[in-house]
Amino acid sequence: MAGTSRNIDREFLGGRVTTMEPLRPQYRAVLERGVDIIETDIPRDLGPLIHPTHSTAGAKARFFRI
Secondary structure (H helix, E strand, C coil), rough: EEECCCCHHHHHHHHCCCCHHHHHHHHHHHHHCCCCCCCCCCCCHHHHHCCCCCCCCCCCHHHCCC
């Protein structure tokens, strides 16, 4: 487990970058060190960045049709 809320996340939250894409190498480096859980303040933005093809339907998805 590693936390990114005090360093990498602040680049995005502080407005130093406007998209998550420039931060991809930093998050990848965290994962390559063997970390399997990332503590973050921006999970909604980080999830698609590190797992772009992985989508999980919500628990209630089976009850709704679009």
